[in-house]
Amino acid sequence: MVSKRLSREAGHRRKFLAIIDDTPECERAVAYASYRAKNTGGGVVLLYVIEPSDFQHWLGVEKIMREEATATANAALDGYAAKVREKLGIEPELAVREGKPAEQIHQLIEEDQDIAILVLAAGASKEGPGPLVASIAGKGAAFPIPVTVVPQNLSDEDIESLA
Secondary structure, three states, rough: OOOOOOOOOOOOOOOEEEEEOOOOOOOHHHHHHHHHHHHHHHHHEEEEEEOOOHOOOOOOHHHHHHHHHHHHHHHHHHHHHHHHHHHHHHOOOOEEEEEOOOHHHHHHHOOOEEEEEEEEEEEOOOOOHHHHHHHHOEEEEEEHEEEEEEEEEHHHHHHHHOE
């Protein structure tokens, strides 16, 4: 169960959440979320989740790997945020979390009651839509907010006309 969304109440606005990772399709999710936010007077939240399984080493190595992962996450978020600012003139909120992606997405949605829509992009490869889309699609009925899945092959023009 998710807490009540506040995005329609005075002093709040609906936010679109896009997940940043190293897949090529995540750019499409950011584009769609950003255009929807701009066209509806909403906001954009960009989330990068660092998976903890990357840090199963000795303490010193773990610390270095965690710092490198955090730097990578911040660089990716900064890059996408710059594109959103430049193209649409809106300022996205940025978040870095550590843990399992689905759990961290749920936790952020619970904490920020203005997040009303999760935007994901499906990959076009023969391996399937991508691990995040597959994991969320498998639990769709249990997901706390609507999920929009954007095909990877949509152009900016296509996304702008749909959003």
